Amino acid sequence: MNIRLxxxxxxxxxxxxxxxxxxxxxxxxxxxxxxxxxxxxxxxxQEVLSAKDQVLLCAENDDGGLCGFCHLSLREHSGWVEMxxxxxxxxxxxxxxxxxxxxxALLAEAECIAKEWGAVQLNLxxxxxxxxxRRLYESLGMTEQRSILxxxx
Numbered sequence: 587m588n589i590r591l592x593x594x595x596x597x598x599x600x601x602x603x604x605x606x607x608x609x610x611x612x613x614x615x616x617x618x619x620x621x622x623x624x625x626x627x628x629x630x631x632q633e634v635l636s637a638k639d640q641v642l643l644c645a646e647n648d649d650g651g652l653c654g655f656c657h658l659s660l661r662e663h664s665g666w667v668e669m670x671x672x673x674x675x676x677x678x679x680x681x682x683x684x685x686x687x688x689x690x691a692l693l694a695e696a697e698c699i700a701k702e703w704g705a706v707q708l709n710l711x712x713x714x715x716x717x718x719x720r721r722l723y724e725s726l727g728m729t730e731q732r733s734i735l736x737x738x739x
Contacts, residue, residue, distance in 0.1 A: 587647055587648070587653070587686075587688060588645070588646045589643055589645055589646075589691050589692060589695045590644055590646060591642065591643065591644070592642035592643065592644040594632065594635060596642075596644055596655075597626070597628065599644075599652040599655075600626065600631070600642070600644070600652070601623070601624055601626060603652065603654065603655055603680060604625035604626060604676065605622065605623055606678060606681050607678040608620070608621050608622050608625060611713065614715035614716060615713060615715065617738070639659060640657070640660070641657075641658045641699055642657050643655060643658070643692055643696065643699075645679070645692055653683040653688055654677070654678060654683065654688040654689065654692055655676075655678055655692070656674060656676070656678075656692040656693070656695075657675040658672050658674060658675065658696055659672070659673050660672055660703050670703065670704050670705040670706060670707075671706065671707040671708070671709055672696065672705045672708050672709070673710065674709070674710035677689065677692055677693070679692075684718075689722050693708075693722075693726055694726075696708060709731070710723065
């Protein structure tokens with residue numbers, strides 16, 4: 587497995603992985619998500635690739651196929667406080683490749699990039715239903731910081 591920066595040529599595979607993520611989230615929170623076969627348009631993908639404060643990482647298997655990806659964005663503030671932090675916008679491991687350390691490898695690289703950017707924190711959001719993802723994040727030393735409460739009207 588190889589972790590590298592995504593390229594323009596990876597968009598279709600990134601969309602394939604994001605579709606898997608959308609299926610998981612639609613099943614877990616159907617009133618909040620819908621399944622999207624194209625989660626990221628060509629225009630938006632190109633904007634993210636060229637942004638100085640965002641990175642797309644790809645996990646490539648030995649055959650050169652994508653088995654995971656991670657989208658990072660640098661944030662200069664946390665609420666009202668000036669504090670560099672890196673937010674994991676999305677992380678997905680191909681459903682047929684889970685449990686092989688790919689998520690660990692992507693997040694380890696994310697942590698290195700966050701440190702290079704001078705961030706003091708790497709953060710992400712995990713839905714309450716997603717026990718497998720939560721176990722992964724906790725195994726990497728991440729702890730719960732807050733909860734978001736909702737009331738359906």
